[in-house]
Amino acid sequence: MDKKILYLFKNTRSVVKAQNELVKNRLKCLILPVPRNISSECGMCIETLAENEIMVDKLLEKIDINFNKTVDY
Amino acid sequence: MNYYFDNAATSFPKPSQVSYGIKKYLDTDGAPYGRSFYNRAFKVSSTVEDCRDLLSNILNISTPERLTFTPNATFALNTLIQKFKYKHKKVLVSSMEHNGVMRPLQFLKNMYGIEYSILPSLPDGLIDLDKLRLNSPSILNNSDLIIINHMSNVNGIIQPIKELKQIVGDIPVLLDCAQSAGHIPININDWNIEFAAFTGHKSLLGPTGTGALYTSKKFEIEPLLYGGTGSNSEFLSMPNEYPDLFEAGTQNIAGIYGLYEALKNKPEPLHTKENFTSLLNNLENTDSITVHKAKKNEYQGELFSLNHKKTTPSNFAMKLFSEFNIETRVGLHCAPMAHRHLGTSTEGTVRFALSPYHSEEDLEYLLNAIKSCI
Numbered sequence: 001m002d003k004k005i006l007y008l009f010k011n012t013r014s015v016v017k018a019q020n021e022l023v024k025n026r027l028k029c030l031i032l033p034v035p036r037n038i039s040s041e042c043g044m045c046i047e048t049l050a051e052n053e054i055m056v057d058k059l060l061e062k063i064d065i066n067f068n069k070t071v072d073y
Numbered sequence: 074m075n076y077y078f079d080n081a082a083t084s085f086p087k088p089s090q091v092s093y094g095i096k097k098y099l100d101t102d103g104a105p106y107g108r109s110f111y112n113r114a115f116k117v118s119s120t121v122e123d124c125r126d127l128l129s130n131i132l133n134i135s136t137p138e139r140l141t142f143t144p145n146a147t148f149a150l151n152t153l154i155q156k157f158k159y160k161h162k163k164v165l166v167s168s169m170e171h172n173g174v175m176r177p178l179q180f181l182k183n184m185y186g187i188e189y190s191i192l193p194s195l196p197d198g199l200i201d202l203d204k205l206r207l208n209s210p211s212i213l214n215n216s217d218l219i220i221i222n223h224m225s226n227v228n229g230i231i232q233p234i235k236e237l238k239q240i241v242g243d244i245p246v247l248l249d250c251a252q253s254a255g256h257i258p259i260n261i262n263d264w265n266i267e268f269a270a271f272t273g274h275k276s277l278l279g280p281t282g283t284g285a286l287y288t289s290k291k292f293e294i295e296p297l298l299y300g301g302t303g304s305n306s307e308f309l310s311m312p313n314e315y316p317d318l319f320e321a322g323t324q325n326i327a328g329i330y331g332l333y334e335a336l337k338n339k340p341e342p343l344h345t346k347e348n349f350t351s352l353l354n355n356l357e358n359t360d361s362i363t364v365h366k367a368k369k370n371e372y373q374g375e376l377f378s379l380n381h382k383k384t385t386p387s388n389f390a391m392k393l394f395s396e397f398n399i400e401t402r403v404g405l406h407c408a409p410m411a412h413r414h415l416g417t418s419t420e421g422t423v424r425f426a427l428s429p430y431h432s433e434e435d436l437e438y439l440l441n442a443i444k445s446c447i
Contacts, residue, residue: 011304011314012107013138016122019115033110043303044110044118 003050007060008034008068015044018067021059027052035073075435076398081226081252081376081406081426083274083281087335091280094334098327106326107303117326124333125316128285131336132250132271133260140287141319142329146251147173149270149286152297152319153247154178154220161215162187165244167232168194168414169225172407173270174249178220191410192219197368198230198414206240219246224253227411227422228365229376231257235264245292251275255339256374261287268292278339278428279332282325288315296321342429344436349375349427352436361447365415365422378406378422381447386423389446393423397442401425 009015015031022029029048038045048056050071060067077085104114106121121142129137143149154177164178168191181187192212193204200221205212219241224231231253238246245267250259255276261269266287273283288294296311300321305312312318350370356379357364363380367373381389386403393399404421405412412418425439 011302011312011317012118013122013125013316014314016115016119020119031110031112031115043108043306044115 003071004047005050005053005056005069005071006032006035006038006073007046007048007056008038008070009045010066012044014065014067015046017063018046018060018065021063021065022046022048022056025055025059027056027059038070038073074398074438075428075431077400078425078427078431078439079400079402080428081275081424082402084276084278084428086428086430087278087280087331088338088340090334090338091278091331094330094332095280095327098330102330105303106324120333121324121326121329124329124336127333127336128271128277131259132254132269132287133262134287135262136290136315138315139290140285141316142324143270143284143286143319144282144325145274145284146249146270146272147284148297149284150174150247150249151177152286153268153270153288153294154181156295156297157218157247157292159185159187159217161217163216164189165192165212165216165219166190167192167198167200167221169198169222169227169230169232169408169411170220171222171226171249171251171411172409173251174220174222175410194414195368196415197366197372198225198228198411199367199369199372200232200237202233202236202240205237209240213241213244216241216244219244220249221246222249222252222411223259224250224256224374224376225408225411226252226376226406226426227408227417227424228367228378228415229374229426230367231372231374233372234266235260238264238266245289252374252376273328273332273335276428277332277335279335280328283328283332286319288319298322340429343432344427345433348433348436352440353377355440356443359444359447362443365417376424376426378417378424379443380417380420380422386421390423392446393442396446397438399439399442 104117193201247268254271267289269287271285273279274281298321302317365378390403
């Protein structure tokens, strides 16, 4: 099974902006409710393939979106 | 024929897409903003953020997250006026302020001794920049905040904000854009405006129950409302993130859908600036009435008031309505201070406010109707 990574954001606007950017750059991603075992400040998060991590980090930094990430969920 | 000249109270008609947007939300999309993850909820959240981005773009705001939705301009004004941190307890206002500003200021004066003074003004309500420039040290000294009605809802005067801001420098300005947003260009960034209040249902042509507050990054302002935001839920304090800080509780999502459609479908005016100027000039040269407007055309928005010299505003407006179907607003227009400045506070005026949906023929009809009622 492909390894996944979860991106966590401060608020809804950040999730929306992040998802838009990923889709715009043809990166497959999924909106998920934040898993219970993860402390987050928003009810939504973004899951993508771990192999996208470097690219996603760059894109989010480019649009000035703060995030946390985890592979442990 | 468009008989509706009460657009300064609320605009009518709206672009047809506005009701489509509201219906789309109520009948199809229908999910909450920022509370859930499923596709429909995410689509709603995306649409709300798209609306915020587009509105920011129209108002030239480079930090859209700092443009927070409110139910109306009054709520936005109250948030800022009530929660701003006054160091010297001194506020300056223009002579044309609406009660949306003056009533919260009066409340602060009564409760906390915060004083307000009126900026020097010309007879038509235009801020007297020359006098302000000459006396700026004494007028501006220890001022915490300057509040300006961008476009008067009584005589349509447009204040020279860019020039004013250059004079007042770092003293923060709260711009009340209730009448101006959607009607004239607004450039929050270039003008270096710190705070601004907007409504969606006037010249932006959106539905009632929509508005927005802009707050600059330079200031930390407490919210007026506390509650759920869908974020930071494990804490009892409000999140520090924007827009969440100012958007407690479920927003008027149906209204925001409608506003978004209004912003995307702004109509081209059916009349020209020259048509409006011609109407004003014609009325100004008509005996028996006094027209309340800007002295110089360059400061005139597309609304004005008038008084008949022998008939009360209410009788004049009633005659216009009963004989010509013309719909206007009579009285003080919730702006008694502006009327005091213009010398019309005893009876108020009859107000006429245009929209893009008025044609040259509509303006001719209005002119003839007014002349017939004299």
